[in-house]
Amino acid sequence: MRETARPDDARAPTVEGLSQTDLAVETYRVVAPDGTVDAEAVPDLSDEQFRDLYRWMVLQRTFDDRMTKLQRRGQLGTYASGRGQEASIVGSAFALDDRDWIFPYGREAGALLMHGLSMRDLVMYWRGIEDASRMEGANVFGVAIAIGSHVPLATGKAWGMQLDGDDTVAFANLGDGATSTGAFHEGLNLAGVLSVPAVFFCQNNQYAISLPFEEQTGADTVAQKALAYGVDGIRVDGNDVLAVYNAVATARRRALEGRPTLVEAVTYRRAAHTTSDDPSRYREDEEVDEWADRDPLDRYREFLAGRDLLSDVDEEAVQADVDDLFDEAVAAADDYPHRDVEEVFAHLYAEPTPELERQLRWYREFLETHPEMSEYIHQRERG
Template identity: 45%
Template sequence: MSYIEKNDPRNGKVFRVLDKDGKVVNKSAEPKLKKEDLFKLYEYMILTRVADEKAIKLQRSGRMGTFAQSSGQEAQVGIALAMKKEDWLFPSFREHGAMMLRGMPPELFYMVFMGNEEGNRMPENVNNFTVSVPVGSQALHAVGSAWASKIKKEKDCTVGFFGDGATSEGDFHEAMNFAGVFNVPCVLVCQNNQYAISLPVKNQTATDTIAEKAYAYGFDGVKVDGNDVLGLYVIAREALEKARKGNGPTLIEAFTYRMGPHTSADDPTIYREDKEVKKWKEYDPIERFRKYLLKKKYWNKKYEEKVLKWAEQKVDDAVKKAESTKLGIDDMFKYMYKEMPDELKDQLNYLKSMKTSKGEGE
C-alpha cells in the first residue's frame, strides 16, 4: 500500500516524516536521500528566507512593488526536489523557493515583483511556468499542460500550486474535474496556509480538509504536514511516480501557515492574534529540518555560516542584476498577445506621447 493510500484524509490522517522537533516519527517513510540532496533542501529553504527578507527591505525603501513573501512555507522545496527536470511547475505567486531549486535564477524573482515582465522568462531548460496572480487560474494551466503531455505521449508530469483561497474559485473545480475525467499526469498542490488574505480557511470551505475534495473528482487526495520538507518530498515523489505510470492525478494539501502578511500591502494584526503566529513559530520548517540535520551530525555552526554567506551573496548578485535591467513602458503592453492588437498599439502610442515630469515618453 502506498503512503498516499495509507493516509486517506477522510480518516483524519496527516502524513509527516518529521515532528516539529526534527525527530523521525515515520521511520519506514524516511527517504534515503544523499547528503547533497539533504543539504540542497536546507540551503534552498535558507535562500528562500534570505531572499524574502531582502525583498521586504527593497519594498520598504521604494525599490520594489507589492510583494508576497513565503515565510513559513519554505518546505515547498521538498516538492521541487521530487520533480524531474523535464516535469513542469505551474506556480501561483508564493513559490519562488520551489522555482529557485528547479533552476530559476533568483534575479527573476526580484524582477517580477519590480514589475519587470522579463522576470517571467525562464531559461530554456527550466520548466517553470510564469507567476500567476489571478487566483486559481494556474490550476487549469497545469492540468492543460499535463493533458498535452498525455496526448503527445511524453513522459513528463506537471505540478500545479495554488492556495486554500483558490479552492473557492471555479477554476479549481474545473481543473479537478478535468484532471479526474482525463486521468492526466498531474499533481495539484494546495498550499493551505490557512488564510486567503484575511479570510481564515474555516470560512472558506465546509469540509474538514482540502485533500478530501479529490475523492469527489475520482482521484486521491492526501494531507501532508506542509512544514515538513521530507514529508512533502516523499508524497510528491510518490504522486509523481503514480502520475508517470498513467495512474492519474493526486491532490496534495500542504497544511502550513503564512508567517508574514499576505503581501507587503497587508497588516495581519487586524485580523489575527499574535499568539497564533507565536504558536506557529514553533513549527518553523527551517528550524525543524535543521534539528534533523543536527541529529544526523550533518549540521554545525560552520556549515550554517557558510550557507548564510552563500545565500546572501546570491541575493546581492540577484538584486544588482534585477535593478540593472531596464524597464520600459512598452512592457505593460507587449506580453499579452503574440502580436499586439491595434487598440493596445493606440494605447501604447498615447502613453508614449504623454509628457511626464521626467521628460518625454518614458
C-alpha cells in the same frame, strides 16, 4: 390524494450514506514537531542531499527577507513571502524532475530557483518587468496572480504531455483559497476525467488572504475534496520537509501512472499575505507564536543534528552566499534597460487599433509641444 411519508414516519426506510468522518484523510509526517523521527519513513537520500534540503530552506527564508526589505525601500511594488512555508516549498520541488513543469502561485521562490529560473528574473518579475514573466530558461509558467486561474492550465499542459508521451508531470502550486474558486474545480474535474499526469500541491497556510480556512469551506480537509473528482488525495504535515518530499514523490509517481493527485500540505503563513497586508488585523499573536514553535527549519535542524549532519552545514556561510547571489541579481536587474513608453501602444494588440493609433499621435504631439515633459519621461525610463 397520495400519502407523503415524513422523515420521522416509522414507515420511512433507513438510508445509509457517507459523512466527512467516513472520508477522513490522515496527516502524514516523518519528523514530528517534538523531533521524534519515524526511521522507516526517512527517504533514501544521501547525506549531501539531506544537507542540500536545509540549504535550500535557508535560501528561501533569506530570499524572502531580502525581498521584503527591498520592497520596504521602494524598489519593488509588492512581494509575497513564503516565511513559515519553507518545508512545503523546498520539499515539493526537491521531489520533481527538471523536465516537469511548475505552475507557481507566488510564494515558491526556492522552488523556481531550484528548477533553473535565474534570481535576476525573479527579482525583475516582482518589479513588474514583463519580460521576466516569461520565466525563460526553466520549465516554469508565469505566476498566477488571479487566484486558482492556473489550475485548468496545469491540467491542459499535463494532457498535452500525456498525448506527446512525455515522462513528465505538470505541478501546480496553489493556496487553500484557490480551492474555493471555480477554476480549481474545473481543473480537478478535467484532470480526473482524462487521468492526466498532474500533481496539484495545495499549501494550506490557514488563510485565504484574511479569511481563515474554516470560514471558506465546509470541508474538514482539502485532501478529501480530491475524491469527488476521481483524483487521489494526500494530506501531509507541511512543516516537515521530509514528509513533503515523500508525499510529492509518491504523488508524482502516481500521476505518471495516470492517477492525478491532490496533495494538501498543512502549514502556516507567518508573514503577511503580501507586503501590502497587515495580518495583525485578522489573527492573534498567540496563534502566530504557536506556529513559530513548529518552525520548519528548527524541526529539520533537529533531524540533521540527530544524524550528525548539522555540523557540516555552516548556516551563516549559506546566508552569506545567498546574500551575494541576491546582490548580484539586484545589480543585474538594475542594469536591465528601461522601456520606452511607446511600447505600451505597440504590444497591447497584435495590430494597433485606430483608437490606439490616435492616442499614440496625441502622445507624440504632446511631447513635441512640451519638451520639458519629454525630458522628464526619459529620465523616468532610465530610472
